[in-house]
Amino acid sequence: MRFCADNMIARVTLELALRKEFDYLIPPGLAEQVDVGSRVQVPLGARKVMGCVTALAEESGQVRLKPILRVIGARTLVTPNILKLARWIGQYYCCAPETALKAVLPDAVRHEQAGWRERLFVRVLPFSGDLPRLPKRQKEIFHIIEERRELPLQDLLEIADTTAATIRRLEDKGLVAVAPQISERDPYALEQILPTQPLPLNTQQERALRAITAAMDAGHPGVGRPDTELRGQGAGGKGQRVPSVFLLHGVTGSGKTEVYLQALAHALEQGKGAIVLVPEISLTPQTVERFKARFSSGPLQTLVAVLHSHLSAGERHDEWHKIREGRARIAIGARSAIFAPVEPLGLVIVDEEHEPTYKQEEAPRYHARDVAIMRGQMEGATVVLGSATPSLESYYNCAKGKYALLELPERADDKKLPVVRVVDLRQTLRRGNMIPVFSPQLKEAIAQRLERKEQVILFLNRRGYSTSLQCPLCGFVAGCPNCSVSLTYHRQEQKLRCHVCGHSESVPVVCPNGNCRNPQIRYAGLGTQKVEDLLQKLFPYARTVRMDSDALKRKEDYRRILGDFRAGKIDILLGTQMIAKGLHFPNVTLVGIIYADLALHQPDFRAGERTFQLLTQVAGRAGRGDVEGEVFVQAFTPFHPAIQFARRHDYVGFYEQELEFRQPLKYPPWSRIALLTLKGRNEEKVKFSAEYLKRELEKVLTGMKDLVLAGPAAAPLLRAETYYRYQLMLRTPRMTVLSQKLAALAASLAFPDDVALTIDIDPADLG
Ligand code: ADP
Ligand code: ZN
Numbered sequence: 128m129r130f131c132a133d134n135m136i137a138r139v140t141l142e143l144a145l146r147k148e149f150d151y152l153i154p155p156g157l158a159e160q161v162d163v164g165s166r167v168q169v170p171l172g173a174r175k176v177m178g179c180v181t182a183l184a185e186e187s188g189q190v191r192l193k194p195i196l197r198v199i200g201a202r203t204l205v206t207p208n209i210l211k212l213a214r215w216i217g218q219y220y221c222c223a224p225e226t227a228l229k230a231v232l233p234d235a236v237r238h239e240q241a242g243w244r245e246r247l248f249v250r251v252l253p254f255s256g257d258l259p260r261l262p263k264r265q266k267e268i269f270h271i272i273e274e275r276r277e278l279p280l281q282d283l284l285e286i287a288d289t290t291a292a293t294i295r296r297l298e299d300k301g302l303v304a305v306a307p308q309i310s311e312r313d314p315y316a317l318e319q320i321l322p323t324q325p326l327p328l329n330t331q332q333e334r335a336l337r338a339i340t341a342a343m344d345a346g347h348p349g350v351g352r353p354d355t356e357l358r359g360q361g362a363g364g365k366g367q368r369v370p371s372v373f374l375l376h377g378v379t380g381s382g383k384t385e386v387y388l389q390a391l392a393h394a395l396e397q398g399k400g401a402i403v404l405v406p407e408i409s410l411t412p413q414t415v416e417r418f419k420a421r422f423s424s425g426p427l428q429t430l431v432a433v434l435h436s437h438l439s440a441g442e443r444h445d446e447w448h449k450i451r452e453g454r455a456r457i458a459i460g461a462r463s464a465i466f467a468p469v470e471p472l473g474l475v476i477v478d479e480e481h482e483p484t485y486k487q488e489e490a491p492r493y494h495a496r497d498v499a500i501m502r503g504q505m506e507g508a509t510v511v512l513g514s515a516t517p518s519l520e521s522y523y524n525c526a527k528g529k530y531a532l533l534e535l536p537e538r539a540d541d542k543k544l545p546v547v548r549v550v551d552l553r554q555t556l557r558r559g560n561m562i563p564v565f566s567p568q569l570k571e572a573i574a575q576r577l578e579r580k581e582q583v584i585l586f587l588n589r590r591g592y593s594t595s596l597q598c599p600l601c602g603f604v605a606g607c608p609n610c611s612v613s614l615t616y617h618r619q620e621q622k623l624r625c626h627v628c629g630h631s632e633s634v635p636v637v638c639p640n641g642n643c644r645n646p647q648i649r650y651a652g653l654g655t656q657k658v659e660d661l662l663q664k665l666f667p668y669a670r671t672v673r674m675d676s677d678a679l680k681r682k683e684d685y686r687r688i689l690g691d692f693r694a695g696k697i698d699i700l701l702g703t704q705m706i707a708k709g710l711h712f713p714n715v716t717l718v719g720i721i722y723a724d725l726a727l728h729q730p731d732f733r734a735g736e737r738t739f740q741l742l743t744q745v746a747g748r749a750g751r752g753d754v755e756g757e758v759f760v761q762a763f764t765p766f767h768p769a770i771q772f773a774r775r776h777d778y779v780g781f782y783e784q785e786l787e788f789r790q791p792l793k794y795p796p797w798s799r800i801a802l803l804t805l806k807g808r809n810e811e812k813v814k815f816s817a818e819y820l821k822r823e824l825e826k827v828l829t830g831m832k833d834l835v836l837a838g839p840a841a842a843p844l845l846r847a848e849t850y851y852r853y854q855l856m857l858r859t860p861r862m863t864v865l866s867q868k869l870a871a872l873a874a875s876l877a878f879p880d881d882v883a884l885t886i887d888i889d890p891a892d893l894g
Contacts, residue, residue, distance in 0.1 A: 150187040164205040250277035277439035342371035377535030379747030399473025434460030480512035486891035523796035545756030591615035594652025598638040674702035713752025742773035807882035817853040
């Protein structure tokens with residue numbers, strides 16, 4: 128039993144932006160309930176605010192402590208391990224402790240009231256035909272509910288600023304139901320899952336699995352060390368080996384998933400749990416089922432909890448608690464699943480570790496792969512990063528001996544990698560005078576597949592019909608009023624749209640320039656809608672379906688289209704990056720990439736790497752069945768290394784030349800980056816603030832050698848959503864030191880009220 132005299136004081140992070148922790152007295156009556164991780168209500172001035180206990184203490188440097196008012200919920204939500212991780216995130220990524228804490232606990236769990244099972248939930252009822260006419264307000268509220276599918280009544284009332292009576296009116300019209308949730312919500316309750324058995328592994332898989340399980344058996348005493356250095360990632364340092372991090376480099380279809388599954392089984396045999404991270408876009412029911420099926424019966428049977436943003440609040444809440452209670456030993460999910468309260472943790476898998484979506488774009492701007500490595504280190508868990516196209520950073524860490532490299536160079540099922548043909552679009556251009564969409568070679572190949580009743584995937588990473596509207600007489604280009612980009616023409620809706628902020632306007636019939644009024648305005652550039660149009664003209668009998676975020680109106684559309692494609696009801700599937708990832712269709716024998724160099728000319732040092740990754744991923748969709756696959760890559764710069772190395776399936780070749788290319792300017796992995804962005808509506812003020820920041824940085828960073836300070840410069844996208852943005856970029860091999868200094872400096876500087884500074888450590892996007 129605990130004597131309350133021991134730990135009379137609780138250190139509390141408040142759910143307010145204060146960048147500071149406060150001490151509170153624990154009243155004797157609450158002593159049994161307050162622990163590290165408890166959620167509490169405390170007084171702050173005249174207010175009552177919520178917070179989380181991050182430590183217990185016997186003494187405090189603060190005076191006149193006030194008592195904790197009450198404890199929310201019976202169980203502590205944040206485990207000490209996760210708290211420690213949150214603290215590291217706050218320090219390394221330069222954000223306030225409460226911001227970091229918010230990230231580690233899903234909203235649905237944090238906002239829970241006592242007695243979660245009896246709460247009233249509002250959910251959408253299925254209806255056929257059009258939405259009945261509703262008053263404007265009711266329609267707005269209905270859309271809020273529809274977007275979330277289901278949410279607690281109380282939350283809805285707050286979000287929509289409405290009353291229960293209004294919701295009842297929607298209920299009377301049969302559009303929604305309000306009911307207490309009693310049973311547990313299982314997002315995959317309707318799926319039928321057939322158990323699967325482990326496959327006999329091939330030699331390479333066997334070797335990889337043995338290395339991983341040996342590391343798991345050896346364990347490592349990472350637990351409890353107050354170590355804040357992210358030694359694993361990035362450059363510099365002394366090339367120290369991080370205890371048991373593996374990079375599994377396996378070509379698409381090499382059977383990485385089977386290795387993951389058997390490593391997971393090993394964790395369960397050890398009595399430990401595991402986390403599997405996959406990019407949001409790959410977190411399809413197909414993927415989830417592969418994991419659930421393996422552990423749905425037998426001695427290692429366990430629930431597999433799924434965490435991702437498309438779940439309703441109620442579902443997310445329940446999935447999280449299944450893990451917290453230990454009923455689910457495996458958690459699978461996108462980025463934030465790295466905070467799943469799995470204990471004890473034996474294994475973390477990060478599939479497609481190179482994916483930029485592992486980086487969170489708002490505060491805390493953490494990178495889930497790097498957090499995974501940190502968490503593995505803190506809790507003594509083995510970490511496996513998997514990819515067909517590893518990030519330069521991770522492969523470099525293998526070269527430095529920090530990670531162990533495991534390779535699966537061949538497809539598991541003896542299928543050959545597809546033949547990749549690069550088509551020089553400049554030649555096609557020379558022959559005709561129009562900008563080509565389909566080269567004669569690709570056209571011919573499509574016709575051939577249609578004849579043989581095989582399937583085709585076509586890929587263009589740009590939606591809409593035309594990329595710009597231009598007047599040939601006066602040169603006017605329709606631009607977004609809020610952003611420094613031109614508007615994209617969407618023909619079906621007859622609208623011009625901004626792909627940055629979503630602004631849309633109707634299409635002008637004459638040139639909007641008052642002095643010009645030319646009625647012959649022209650559309651230039653190419654989007655998926657136009658390709659769809661052309662396909663219908665070229666192959667009128669083919670069943671063509673377009674898949675991009677404009678075409679998918681409802682969530683079910685994605686699954687329905689993929690289902691139809693799998694069932695052979697579609698001949699040509701045309702889409703954006705949505706179709707690039709992880710899909711597996713045996714009857715696809717041709718993949719065409721319309722413009723391979725679209726992504727190459729972005730002002731980002733990773734443009735080449737992203738293009739190489741994309742081409743490799745898309746190409747990996749061809750030839751997954753019995754017939755060998757063929758890939759056509761159309762490009763205006765066919766000799767670019769990213770395209771040529773992708774054509775030869777040569778990752779290492781690409782890695783080596785790319786590493787060399789980044790060396791002179793010390794881009795990662797030669798160093799790590801901190802990107803400082805100032806934004807505001809007044810460009811002069813933003814510019815001025817950036818200059819001021821630079822002077823202050825120079826003062827405090829004089830002592831740091833190996834530091835490169837670049838800028839300030841206008842951001843590649845100078846104006847976005849009405850804000851002007853200027854950036855400073857810092858590159859250093861010692862980021863832990865730099866981020867400490869940045870946090871201190873940011874707290875001490877005063878910018879004009881309408882100018883904001885954001886700090887992004889290890890940015891994925893230089894936008
Ligand atoms: P990756 O994740 O590396 O892209 P997958 O795990 O999806 O590859 O494997 C590709 C295909 O190979 C799958 O159909 C899988 O069932 C099969 N496969 C994997 N390992 C083996 C094996 N040892 N023997 C036979 N088939 C295998
Ligand atoms: Zn815009």
